[in-house]
Structure formats: C-alpha cells, structure tokens
Amino acid sequence: MIHQDSKVLLEVRGLCATVNGTEILKGLDLTVRSGEIHAIMGPNGSGKSTFSKILAGHSAYEVTGGTVMFQGQNLLDLAPEERARAGVFLAFQYPIEIPGVINSQFLRLTYNTVQTHRGKEELDPLEFDDYVREKMKLLEMSPDFLERSVNEGFSGGEKKRNEILQMAMLDPRLAILDETDSGLDIDALRIVANGVNQLANKDNAIVLVTHYQRLLNYIVPDFVHVMEAGRIIKTGGKELAFELETRGYDWVGVEHKAATRATA
Amino acid sequence: MSATLQNLVNQPYKHGFVTSIESDVAPKGLNADTIRMISAKKKEPEWLLEFRLKSYEAWLKMEEPAWPNVHYPKIDFQAISYYAAPKQKPKLKSMDEVDPELLRTFEKLGVPLHERMALAGVAVDVIFDSVSVATTYKDKLAEVGIIFCSMSEAVLDHPELVKKYIGTVIPSGDNFYAALNSAVFTDGSFCYIPKGVKCPMDLSTYFRINTEESGQFERTLIVAEEGASVSYLEGCTAPAFSSNQLHAAVVELVALDNADIKYSTVQNWYAGDENGVGGIYNFVTKRGLAKGVNSRISWTQVETGSAITWKYPSCVLLGDNSVGEFYSVAVTNHYQQADTGTKMIHIGKNTRSTIVSKGISAGHSNNSYRGLVKIAPSATGARNYSQCDSMLVGQNSGAHTFPYIQVANNSSQIEHEASTSKIGEDQLFYFAQRGIDAEAAVSMIINGFCKDVFQQLPMEFAVEATALLSFKLEGSVG
Numbered sequence: 189m190i191h192q193d194s195k196v197l198l199e200v201r202g203l204c205a206t207v208n209g210t211e212i213l214k215g216l217d218l219t220v221r222s223g224e225i226h227a228i229m230g231p232n233g234s235g236k237s238t239f240s241k242i243l244a245g246h247s248a249y250e251v252t253g254g255t256v257m258f259q260g261q262n263l264l265d266l267a268p269e270e271r272a273r274a275g276v277f278l279a280f281q282y283p284i285e286i287p288g289v290i291n292s293q294f295l296r297l298t299y300n301t302v303q304t305h306r307g308k309e310e311l312d313p314l315e316f317d318d319y320v321r322e323k324m325k326l327l328e329m330s331p332d333f334l335e336r337s338v339n340e341g342f343s344g345g346e347k348k349r350n351e352i353l354q355m356a357m358l359d360p361r362l363a364i365l366d367e368t369d370s371g372l373d374i375d376a377l378r379i380v381a382n383g384v385n386q387l388a389n390k391d392n393a394i395v396l397v398t399h400y401q402r403l404l405n406y407i408v409p410d411f412v413h414v415m416e417a418g419r420i421i422k423t424g425g426k427e428l429a430f431e432l433e434t435r436g437y438d439w440v441g442v443e444h445k446a447a448t449r450a451t452a
Numbered sequence: 453m454s455a456t457l458q459n460l461v462n463q464p465y466k467h468g469f470v471t472s473i474e475s476d477v478a479p480k481g482l483n484a485d486t487i488r489m490i491s492a493k494k495k496e497p498e499w500l501l502e503f504r505l506k507s508y509e510a511w512l513k514m515e516e517p518a519w520p521n522v523h524y525p526k527i528d529f530q531a532i533s534y535y536a537a538p539k540q541k542p543k544l545k546s547m548d549e550v551d552p553e554l555l556r557t558f559e560k561l562g563v564p565l566h567e568r569m570a571l572a573g574v575a576v577d578v579i580f581d582s583v584s585v586a587t588t589y590k591d592k593l594a595e596v597g598i599i600f601c602s603m604s605e606a607v608l609d610h611p612e613l614v615k616k617y618i619g620t621v622i623p624s625g626d627n628f629y630a631a632l633n634s635a636v637f638t639d640g641s642f643c644y645i646p647k648g649v650k651c652p653m654d655l656s657t658y659f660r661i662n663t664e665e666s667g668q669f670e671r672t673l674i675v676a677e678e679g680a681s682v683s684y685l686e687g688c689t690a691p692a693f694s695s696n697q698l699h700a701a702v703v704e705l706v707a708l709d710n711a712d713i714k715y716s717t718v719q720n721w722y723a724g725d726e727n728g729v730g731g732i733y734n735f736v737t738k739r740g741l742a743k744g745v746n747s748r749i750s751w752t753q754v755e756t757g758s759a760i761t762w763k764y765p766s767c768v769l770l771g772d773n774s775v776g777e778f779y780s781v782a783v784t785n786h787y788q789q790a791d792t793g794t795k796m797i798h799i800g801k802n803t804r805s806t807i808v809s810k811g812i813s814a815g816h817s818n819n820s821y822r823g824l825v826k827i828a829p830s831a832t833g834a835r836n837y838s839q840c841d842s843m844l845v846g847q848n849s850g851a852h853t854f855p856y857i858q859v860a861n862n863s864s865q866i867e868h869e870a871s872t873s874k875i876g877e878d879q880l881f882y883f884a885q886r887g888i889d890a891e892a893a894v895s896m897i898i899n900g901f902c903k904d905v906f907q908q909l910p911m912e913f914a915v916e917a918t919a920l921l922s923f924k925l926e927g928s929v930g
C-alpha cells in the first residue's frame with residue numbers, strides 16, 4: 189500500500205556488479221518505501237536473483253559501482269548476517285539443503301539470533317516449539333518438517349514454504365521473495381500468498397521477483413518493474429504485469445532503447 | 453630396521469647402568485640395559501622384565517610402518533629418554549597464577565570450574581576444602597570390589613591379574629609401536645571389574661593422573677569379568693601438552709561372558725601451530741577382546757589433537773554372539789594428519805559389529821579412515837555395518853577412505869556406506885542470510901554431521917566435545 193508520508197526503506201542508485209569478472213548489474217535504480225509491495229519481472233538471466241543476492245550480501249558478487257541505503261544505513265558496509273539481523277530477508281529461488289542439521293534446531297537458532305539482536309527474549313526449545321507450530325499452521329505445513337534436516341529431500345514447493353515460514357518467524361523489514369511462486373501448486377500458491385499478505389504491514393516492504401502475473405492476483409503489487417540486462421528499464425502499476433503477460437518483454441526493451449536514444 | 457638404527461643399537465653401551473639407576477632420568481637411547489633399569493626402578497617382578505625384554509627383541513626385528521597415510525621426519529629412537537621418575541606438575545596456589553590463555557580455552561570449552569582448576573594444576577586441597585574427590589571416588593569403587601589404579605600399582609598389588617591378561621590382546625610383537633611400548637612402558641591405568649559387578653560410575657583417567665604428567669608410553673588394561681560392565685573415559689577436552697613428541701600407548705580390553713566394556717576417548721593433544729610446527733605424534737594401539745559369549749566392546753573416540761594420529765581401536769569378536777562397536781569423530785585442521793579407523797575381526801558365531809566414522813578435515817590437513825572387517829570361516833551368521841562419512845571444510849584439505857573387507861564364509865552379511873560432503877559457501881550464506889555467523893553455522897553443521905557419534909558419549913563428555921569441535925575449527929572458514 190502506498191502511503192504519502194511513508195519512509196524510504198531501501199534506496200538503490202546506479203548499482204553495478206560483476207561475478208567472475210562479468211558485469212551483471214549495470215546501473216540499477218530502485219526505491220522502496222515502507223508499506224509498499226514491489227514486483228520485479230524480467231527475462232531469464234536479466235539479473236533478478238543476482239540483485240537479490242547482492243542485497244543479502246553474497247560474497248560471490250562484487251559491487252563495482254553505485255550505492256545501497258537501507259533505513260539510512262549503507263547496506264554494503266554490513267556483513268550478510270548483519271543485514272539479516274537488521275531486517276533484510278531473502279527467500280531463495282533455490283533454497284539449499286543442509287543435511288544433518290535438524291530444521292527445528294536451525295529455525296530456533298535463527299529466531300533467537302535475530303531476537304537477541306533486537307533486544308528481545310530468546311525462546312527455549314519448548315516455547316519455540318509452540319511458537320513455530322503456530323506459524324506453520326498459517327502456512328498449512330505439517331509439524332513433521334520440524335524433525336527433518338533443513339530442506340533435505342523437501343519437494344520444490346515444500347522448500348518454498350519453509351522459506352516463507354522463516355520469513356513469518358523473523359518478521360523482516362524488507363523481504364525479497366525470489367520466485368517463491370515457481371514450483372508451487374495452485375493450493376500452495378494461495379496458502380503462501382495468504383501468509384505473505386498477513387505479514388505485510390505499513391512498516392515493512394516486500395519485493396517479489398516473479399515470472400507470472402498469477403502470483404500478483406493474490407499479492408497485489410503497488411509497483412511492477414521490468415528488469416533487463418542488469419537494469420530496471422520500466423516501472424508501472426499492477427496493470428503492467430497484465431500487459432507483460434500478453435505482450436512479453438520485447439516491446440519494453442524496444443521502447444526503452446528508443447527513449448534512451450531520444451534523450452542522448 | 454634402518455641402517456643407522458641398527459648401528460646405534462649395536463653400539464657398545466656407553467652409559468653405566470649403576471650410575472643411571474641413581475638418577476631420575478635415564479640417559480637417552482634404548483637397549484636391554486635401559487629396559488632392565490626401568491624394570492628395576494619400578495621394582496617389577498621377573499616375569500614382567502622378561503615380557504619387556506622379549507618385546508624389545510621383537511621390536512629390534514621390526515620396521516616402522518610406512519603404510520599409514522601420514523608423513524613425518526624419521527624418528528631417532530636413540531634420541532629419546534625412556535625413563536623419568538613421575539613428575540609432579542608444578543602446583544599453583546590459586547587460579548590467578550594460571551596462564552590466561554589456558555583459562556580462555558577452558559571458558560570456551562565450558563569446562564566446569566573445579567575441573568579447570570585441577571587441570572591447570574591448582575592444588576587439589578585449594579579446590580576442595582577437606583575431602584579430595586579422587587579419594588572419595590576410590591572408596592566408592594572399592595566397596596563393590598572394583599580395582600582402579602595405576603599400572604605400576606597394579607603390577608605390585610595385583611601381579612596375578614596383570615600377568616594373566618597383559619599382552620593377551622595385543623601380543624608384544626603385534627606391531628612396531630606396540631612392541632616398543634611393551635618394552636618400555638612406564639605407567640598407565642589398570643581396571644578390573646569383578647564378576648557380575650556393574651560399575652556404578654564412569655571411570656575417568658582424569659581422577660587418576662591429574663597431578664602427574666602423563667607418560668610417553670602409557671599402558672592400559674581393563675578386564676571385565678563375567679557379567680560385569682564398565683564405562684571408561686580417557687582424556688579430556690582441555691588441551692594436553694607434553695614435553696615428549698612421540699606418544700605410543702597401548703590399551704587392552706578383555707570382556708568375558710556377558711561382559712560389557714565401553715571405552716570413550718576425547719583426545720586433544722597439542723597439534724602444533726597453524727603452520728604445522730611442533731605437535732605430538734600419537735601412535736596408539738588399542739584393541740578389545742570380546743572373549744566371552746554375548747560380550748560387548750564399544751569404542752567411541754573424538755580425535756581432535758596431535759600433529760599425527762595413527763590409531764585403530766579394534767575388536768576381536770571371539771565369543772559367540774559378541775558385539776563390537778566403533779564410533780569415531782576425527783577432526784584435523786591446519787597441517788594435522790590423521791590415519792585412523794578400526795578393525796573388526798569376527799571369529800565367533802553370530803558376531804555383530806558396527807562402524808560409524810566421521811572425518812572432518814579443514815585447513816591443509818589430511819584425514820584418512822582405514823578400516824578392516826574380517827570374517828573368519830568360523831564366524832557363521834556374522835554381520836557388519838559400516839558407515840564412513842567425510843566432510844571437507846575449505847579448499848585445501850584432504851579426506852581419504854581405505855576400507856578393507858575379507859569375508860571367508862557365505863552366511864555373513866556386510867553393509868558399507870560412505871559419503872563425502874563439503875561445507876559449501878552457499879550453505880554458509882544461507883545461515884548468514886538468517887542472521888547466523890559462519891562460526892555458529894559450521895558448529896551446527898558439524899554437530900549435525902557427528903550426531904551419531906556424540907550420542908554414544910556420556911552426557912557431559914558430549915557437551916564438551918561439541919564445544920571442542922567448534923573451538924578446533926575456529927577460523928577455518930569464512
């Protein structure tokens with residue numbers, strides 16, 4: 189929801205980044221205010237996941253230019269775990285499996301770490317169990333997942349739900365959901381979207397990376413951005429997603445080239 | 453034997469036997485006279501001297517093993533002094549006198565305060581007002597007839613028991629280091645659990661040797677009579693320093709009918725610095741004989757220290773229906789080298805063995821699992837299950853697995869599973885994205901990896917071992 193007087197949460201200016209010497213982000217601009225929901229769409233390989241991981245601080249990517257401010261702080265100065273504790277959450281496109289580490293123990297450690305950072309009480313295993321089961325109900329997840337290794341052998345959709353469960357637990361300021369809808373069946377999509385909607389409030393913001401307009405029927409974005417070749421080349425309202433669905437991406441690029449040529 | 457060693461051994465004996473018996477430290481070098489001196493110093497019976505000399509003869513004919521996957525400069529066995537009177541650690545009056553670095557380590561490991569004091573060498577009477585824990589402990593054991601004392605005391609007070617069992621599990625000529633130990637061992641533990649007695653508490657070496665520097669050639673013998681059971685703990689998580697570089701211990705276990713011996717080790721010898729300078733060579737022979745029917749020998753080890761570890765706690769399953777177990781975590785970091793594993797020798801009918809080995813290599817270290825499962829023709833219906841998992845931390849470490857399987861009958865069943873995994877950057881990033889730093893992440897992954905072994909450890913030991921592993925791997929990632 190757009191509020192007139194809401195604060196800028198995230199401000200990205202001219203962000204450039206490389207991986208193994210190849211430039212992937214080439215001057216990306218994005219402003220996100222609290223209370224807003226943004227969708228980023230764009231062709232495969234345009235740099236959406238790269239952008240998400242850079243916000244979260246993945247060390248494989250080198251930022252070569254531009255700035256990222258988060259709640260008035262230079263985000264790029266923070267280590268990945270500090271960003272997470274400060275409220276940046278990334279739901280991964282491909283959540284990694286961690287064999288041997290029990291999900292409930294992992295969840296409790298992350299919850300308590302973040303809580304401690306916020307000056308709040310930790311939960312002991314019993315209290316945490318009650319807490320997490322409550323959150324799992326919201327996502328219609330079976331408590332069986334607590335006893336399994338983190339993401340190990342989870343189906344694609346189950347992994348995505350486990351991500352949103354963590355988002356629900358950690359109550360982030362800025363949540364970036366990288367293709368959380370891919371791999372979800374129709375029921376799961378509705379359940380996960382419901383979960384996300386319940387978490388959205390006027391103090392936080394959500395950035396959805398998606399290929400499908402379908403998700404945006406459930407989670408209605410305030411802004412839709414089109415990303416191509418490492419930049420955001422067009423921004424519109426939720427109707428832009430419908431247009432992309434019917435027309436594809438090519439026309440956006442053509443329009444963008446024409447516009448940049450005109451200004452040159 | 454190398455030519456140099458041969459020369460040295462054959463050199464005429466320069467140092468007088470008479471003068472050396474007066475001194476507290478034997479002159480460097482090894483020959484039959486050195487051994488006579490050790491035996492005399494310890495006032496040993498004739499049969500033990502004979503045992504030593506026979507071992508020495510065997511040792512002279514043996515070669516230092518070259519097959520382990522470890523590398524180190526040649527050891528000069530004539531440059532070692534083989535006897536020193538038991539040294540008291542210098543006693544400190546209070547905790548204030550203890551090296552702060554040592555205290556920091558204890559803090560990290562969560563070692564209880566009274567143990568910290570004892571380990572740091574603070575006098576026991578400073579720690580406990582009147583009654584020493586060790587004494588209380590001994591009294592309790594004596595009530596049920598358990599003998600738990602140093603090997604030297606046992607030789608003098610219970611010679612018939614020592615004579616009956618010593619060298620019966622590990623014959624003096626078993627291998628190069630066992631032969632050397634048999635020739636020159638100075639002390640160790642002796643433990644005897646009489647028929648039908650279940651030892652009421654875990655027996656810990658900590659209560660026995662905390663005031664002495666532990667010996668270079670330790671010798672331990674544990675005997676559980678019919679229906680007896682005991683859980684024995686060796687070592688502790690606190691770092692152990694030694695003025696000797698080479699340590700070659702021998703541990704023998706004997707379990708009679710329906711007896712049960714559980715032997716747990718946490719080994720944290722000084723491992724050398726991060727450049728691989730210094731550190732203990734730990735060449736150990738440990739073997740349990742499940743002699744009686746339905747007997748059980750169970751080894752659990754957490755190996756974290758030493759520059760070089762060479763160790764294969766084994767089980768000889770002689771009694772029908774006897775059980776052998778080996779649960780191991782071996783961690784190497786920096787330039788440490790470990791070649792460790794087990795041997796399960798099935799002889800009795802329906803004998804069963806389980807091997808669970810977890811190797812973790814970080815830094816530039818090398819970690820090898822070496823295991824033998826041997827099933828004799830007589831061992832009909834024998835079963836073995838082996839699981840060997842390796843985990844690599846970082847780019848420069850190595851993990852190796854050498855399983856050997858020999859089966860001589862077709863009614864037995866063998867299962868072997870192995871895996872190698874890596875703590876990947878993406879796993880650590882996942883943890884970081886959830887607010888968890890690399891150190892906590894590694895510790896959680898490692899504990900998950902070692903769970904099956906830690907479960908076998910006595911509770912407090914498990915907690916300390918968990919902390920120890922995180923400590924050992926500190927700074928190895930990120």
Ligand SMILES: Nc1ncnc2c1ncn2[C@@H]1O[C@H](COP(=O)(O)OP(=O)(O)OP(=O)(O)O)[C@@H](O)[C@H]1O
Nearest residue numbers: 207208212230231232233234235236237238239248
């Ligand atoms: N570690 C890497 N090494 C080499 N190239 C990389 C690496 N990571 C990303 N890239 C490249 O960067 C480009 C952007 O990838 P990214 O994953 O950000 O795309 P995306 O927009 O998320 O695509 P999709 O819609 O398929 O998820 C791709 O061409 C990809 O191959």
Ligand SMILES: [Mg+2]
Nearest residue numbers: 236237238281
């Ligand atoms: Mg992507």
